[in-house]
Amino acid sequence: MSTFSTTALPLNTPPKTMGKLPRVDGPLKVTGAAMYSSDYNLPGMLYAVPVCATVPSGKITALDASVAEKMPGVKAVYSHGNIGNLYRAAPPSGFIGILDEQRPPLEDEVVRYYGQYVAVVVAQTFEQATAAADKVKVTYSKTDHNVSDKLKTDEKPKVDFHRGDPDAAFASAAVKIDETYATPTETHNPIELHASVASWDGQGFTVYETTQAVMNHRNVMSQMLGVPEENIRVISRFLGSGFGGKLWPWPHTFLAASASRNLGRPVKLVVARSTMFESVGHRPRTQQRFRLGANADGKLVALIHDSLNHTSILDDYSEGCSEATPYSYSTPNLRATSAIVRRNVGTPTSMRGPGAVPGLFAMESAMDELAIRLKMDPIKLRLMNEPEKDEGLNLPFSSRHFVECLNTGAEKFGWAKRTPGVGSMKKDGLTIGWGVAGCSWIAERTEAQAAVDLMQTGMVRVSTATQDIGTGTYTALSQMASTKLGIPHDRIEVVLGDTRLPAGPISGGSWATASLVPAVMEAIEKAKGTLFAVAGSAKGTQFDGAKPDALAFTDGRVHLKDKSPDTGVPFEEILNKANIRVASGQGSSKGTFGDPNKKFSTHSFGAQFAEVTWQPETARLRVSRVVTVIDGGHIINPKPAQNQIEGAVVMGVGMAIFEETHYDPKFGLPLNNNLADYMVTTNADSPAIDVTFLDYPDKVLNELGARGVGEIGLAGIAAAITNAVYHATGVRVRELPVRIEDLL
Numbered sequence: 094m095s096t097f098s099t100t101a102l103p104l105n106t107p108p109k110t111m112g113k114l115p116r117v118d119g120p121l122k123v124t125g126a127a128m129y130s131s132d133y134n135l136p137g138m139l140y141a142v143p144v145c146a147t148v149p150s151g152k153i154t155a156l157d158a159s160v161a162e163k164m165p166g167v168k169a170v171y172s173h174g175n176i177g178n179l180y181r182a183a184p185p186s187g188f189i190g191i192l193d194e195q196r197p198p199l200e201d202e203v204v205r206y207y208g209q210y211v212a213v214v215v216a217q218t219f220e221q222a223t224a225a226a227d228k229v230k231v232t233y234s235k236t237d238h239n240v241s242d243k244l245k246t247d248e249k250p251k252v253d254f255h256r257g258d259p260d261a262a263f264a265s266a267a268v269k270i271d272e273t274y275a276t277p278t279e280t281h282n283p284i285e286l287h288a289s290v291a292s293w294d295g296q297g298f299t300v301y302e303t304t305q306a307v308m309n310h311r312n313v314m315s316q317m318l319g320v321p322e323e324n325i326r327v328i329s330r331f332l333g334s335g336f337g338g339k340l341w342p343w344p345h346t347f348l349a350a351s352a353s354r355n356l357g358r359p360v361k362l363v364v365a366r367s368t369m370f371e372s373v374g375h376r377p378r379t380q381q382r383f384r385l386g387a388n389a390d391g392k393l394v395a396l397i398h399d400s401l402n403h404t405s406i407l408d409d410y411s412e413g414c415s416e417a418t419p420y421s422y423s424t425p426n427l428r429a430t431s432a433i434v435r436r437n438v439g440t441p442t443s444m445r446g447p448g449a450v451p452g453l454f455a456m457e458s459a460m461d462e463l464a465i466r467l468k469m470d471p472i473k474l475r476l477m478n479e480p481e482k483d484e485g486l487n488l489p490f491s492s493r494h495f496v497e498c499l500n501t502g503a504e505k506f507g508w509a510k511r512t513p514g515v516g517s518m519k520k521d522g523l524t525i526g527w528g529v530a531g532c533s534w535i536a537e538r539t540e541a542q543a544a545v546d547l548m549q550t551g552m553v554r555v556s557t558a559t560q561d562i563g564t565g566t567y568t569a570l571s572q573m574a575s576t577k578l579g580i581p582h583d584r585i586e587v588v589l590g591d592t593r594l595p596a597g598p599i600s601g602g603s604w605a606t607a608s609l610v611p612a613v614m615e616a617i618e619k620a621k622g623t624l625f626a627v628a629g630s631a632k633g634t635q636f637d638g639a640k641p642d643a644l645a646f647t648d649g650r651v652h653l654k655d656k657s658p659d660t661g662v663p664f665e666e667i668l669n670k671a672n673i674r675v676a677s678g679q680g681s682s683k684g685t686f687g688d689p690n691k692k693f694s695t696h697s698f699g700a701q702f703a704e705v706t707w708q709p710e711t712a713r714l715r716v717s718r719v720v721t722v723i724d725g726g727h728i729i730n731p732k733p734a735q736n737q738i739e740g741a742v743v744m745g746v747g748m749a750i751f752e753e754t755h756y757d758p759k760f761g762l763p764l765n766n767n768l769a770d771y772m773v774t775t776n777a778d779s780p781a782i783d784v785t786f787l788d789y790p791d792k793v794l795n796e797l798g799a800r801g802v803g804e805i806g807l808a809g810i811a812a813a814i815t816n817a818v819y820h821a822t823g824v825r826v827r828e829l830p831v832r833i834e835d836l837l
């Protein structure tokens with residue numbers, strides 16, 4: 094068994110440096126010591142390479158593996174009929190049992206999207222498996238397919254939110270906006286590829302897996318492979334990010350695991366970059382009709398938001414575009430609806446800020462259009478419509494400082510110097526445009542458990558079955574323990590990414606940190622309680638016979654409550670004398686989702702300001718500057734938090750002007766299925782980014798007041814940029830990404 098310890102390299106960080114700790118996993122990553130899933134090579138391991146459908150819709154009429162099976166090193170070729178039993182998972186409960194593509198791989202011979210797995214070759218080496226996969230001859234009877242990006246449905250949409258009489262209020266509004274906004278299919282492109290290294294031991298599996306949720310992964314594997322949960326161990330020590338694409342299991346895991354079980358050997362399956370565009374999810378295309386009605390003075394009287402997103406043939410994935418719609422602005426009349434439209438594409442999934450990110454592109458574009466119609470400053474329009482409470486839930490906000498985000502951002506950005514006329518601002522011979530948008534994201538807690546061990550060695554061990562997707566969970570937990578116990582970071586070991594640990598939260602929704610605070614704090618208190626019981630039973634010491642509640646723990650020392658910490662004894666000495674190796678405590682957090690007794694609406698907020706430069710002679714558009722102000726509760730460590738927001742802004746530039754998955758209409762395949770053709774923001778494309786955190790603790794969520802900052806940084810950015818593009822060029826881009834030809 095390999096374990097990861099954050100103490101593998103000296104940190105020598107002094108105690109009580111909350112907010113200053115460098116990334117504890119940084120040295121391991123830059124020296125190559127960090128092990129990612131596909132880095133594990135087990136004795137006797139075989140390699141699996143899938144065969145992917147080359148039609149977007151049809152039926153397999155013949156699958157001839159006879160040539161492939163005779164090729165060097167080939168151990169087996171599995172297809173429908175010989176893979177072994179794979180089952181479907183029952184509907185999930187909470188955050189356990191979730192997967193987006195419900196169909197087990199190879200379940201039938203019907204092809205519903207280009208790239209769907211139709212077989213898998215297992216061989217001695219990766220090269221042998223790849224060569225043999227090429228020689229599996231599959232013939233199909235094709236059926237009609239549809240990958241069109243024009244979304245339409247005759248089905249009755251689902252009403253997500255409703256209040257007042259939006260139709261009548263819109264009809265009689267003095268000023269109206271009625272526009273449709275579209276966002277394209279976006280494909281997650283974490284640098285670390287998806288991978289499973291599965292090993293069957295006769296009774297169960299050990300799986301090294303790229304997953305943002307080891308506990309869910311174990312449960313879904315248990316259901317789909319028909320193996321009790323306790324016989325499955327999922328390990329995910331490090332991830333090269335995920336962006337939501339690694340939240341839930343995808344079919345490759347079940348191919349690797351089945352092959353391992355069939356052959357009695359460990360099997361590695363690494364999903365190719367091109368396959369990342371097919372069968373491990375994507376953000377679906379959205380089309381959103383947004384209607385705003387206002388009085389002549391800018392007060393909103395009606396808001397109607399009707400959204401569509403594509404989904405696959407078999408699975409009902411709803412993007413949830415109206416997530417931020419009911420509570421962002423004050424209006425008595427509101428309706429939000431949603432519907433899905435089937436396409437021959439792989440099943441969509443969550444991508445960073447699912448729902449709110451495309452939803453806020455529509456809403457914050459529409460707000461900008463309304464401000465222009467009203468000849469009003471777009472910040473003023475937002476301030477005028479600031480709600481006093483969450484009008485969707487009819488509850489007060491736990492902590493909302495959206496107005497301060499706008500005002501602080503305006504000051505940092507220099508908004509007062511903005512002249513509203515299109516193309517009216519110049520800098521260094523270029524036309525510049527300035528745009529603003531608001532943003533928000535859900536702040537919740539999920540159920541979580543954690544353990545804290547005070548060790549005889551003087552070390553403190555914090556463990557929980559969550560994982561660090563690169564966002565800084567190792568560091569945040571090290572800080573929580575360090576701060577609470579007054580023990581330096583180099584004496585704290587954080588262990589994550591293993592289903593044998595106490596059940597931890599998903600790394601998703603920006604909820605992991607907030608969810609872990611109560612669990613870790615309680616585990617610390619319980620571990621101290623265990624330690625106090627040991628101290629009180631230590632004969633012939635100053636604590637002999639002391640009741641646990643007469644003792645205190647300060648900076649690593651146990652002392653009598655009524656005496657100063659200097660009189661105390663280091664905890665490791667107490668454990669040493671008692672010959673006790675470890676004083677442990679377990680803690681748990683309750684989830685806040687679906688709590689019917691909620692007294693507050695809990696969200697993070699922010700304001701995004703973007704500057705673009707525009708050179709009409711050469712049609713050159715750049716995003717030159719972004720100021721972002723985030724109201725994300727208390728920020729546990731500003732460095733990784735700032736990195737999160739900067740990364741999100743960079744991703745937002747991609748959303749605004751680069752990213753789009755193109756499906757070929759005739760053949761149904763994603764054409765730009767590689768990092769050369771699927772454009773993401775490079776360093777050279779990245780603007781200067783100024784991140785400010787307001788740092789108001791949200792004590793409704795947990796005692797540290799931490800909310801989470803993984804996703805909010807992406808919300809609103811695309812609209813801030815397209816609003817700036819309008820200001821520079823006079824062209825309103827309502828369909829992302831902005832193309833040069835839109836501006837000519």
Ligand code: MOS
Pocket residue numbers: 305335336337338340443444445446447600601602603804
């Ligand atoms: Mo995030 S889309 O919840 O990984």
